[in-house]
Amino acid sequence: MSLAAGPGRGGGASAAQLPDELQLVVDKHVAYVQSLDTVRQYSFAMRLRRLTLTCSSAETNSNTISRNIFASAAYTGAWWPCIYSTIPRHYQEKDFSTLSSAAYMRMEDLARRLVMIHTCSIPARRSKYWL
């Protein structure tokens, strides 16, 4: 679990190679890390983290709960590409510090759904929670 996961999957080499034949694929790892500078899901993770901080500064009991939800969402890693695509543009660009209570509740609901999407481990079932 991390801020941003994928797109690849570990273990591809192990089936075809004996343990003694495994080598560190340095160039591939460098390219992977460089790609993190531009992928949209990483940018979105940062936005969620900023939102988490904004929520915590409001410092009410209900916001503490929300903060935990957003923190959970921000630290989920497996399905960022599909999660990001579900966020309405309005929310992606919103200045969260000016959200009204009603809008905030909608964001909270959104975060809950993000967690639900993430915790649904069977890809085919994800559509059930599509926003």
Add this chain to the structure above:
Amino acid sequence: MTDGFGELEKRLPDGKMKIAKYIASLQQPNGTFAGDQWGETDSRFLFCGFLALSLLGMLPTQRPNEPPIIDLTAATDHIKACQNFDGAFGVAPGAESHSGQVYTCVGALTLAGELDSYLGEEGKDRLGAWLSERQLPSGGLNGRPEKLVDVCYSWWVLTSMAMIDRVHWIDQKKLTSFILQCQDPDQGGLADRPGDMVDVFHTCFGIAGLSLLRYPGLVEVDPA
């Protein structure tokens, strides 16, 4: 790594001291540190505070002729209280031993210069034995008993063993093989276990673990 302290001082006069004072303000009466102004305490925050202060050159041991900005004795006393009968450390006094917490506590004692005097060879043996038992038949390491192996513990466990000079107590060849099996050989990155999705977190700690294992071609990483 980039040294940006010069730039910091240029943009924010006395910036290093301001940061150090903020960190120091998070220390609690019992010696531990809070993560922020809302007060959650954890040995992770204590270690992060120590590490940041050491990078800033603001630990009391680094400025022997200046008034200390933190209570080092209270902090190390708190760390020592987190040690359990099995030789490992928990998140707080009385909490279950966990290798992530072992890293933070051993690291904090190392930065404070008290690791050798506190643990001694007997303490290192006991802690080293607990850490060695984190290795499972696959070669990977877990965080505590009965848990799954995970590449990130190649750092948390192994760096703790490096700080107490016990890296040779585990099967290094099998751990190296396990880490390499977690690679995506096509798109790069390492996953927590073979078959899972890669991410930057496990990529970082997997490669750091390989560095501790002296994998050819990698720069040597500082355990603390």
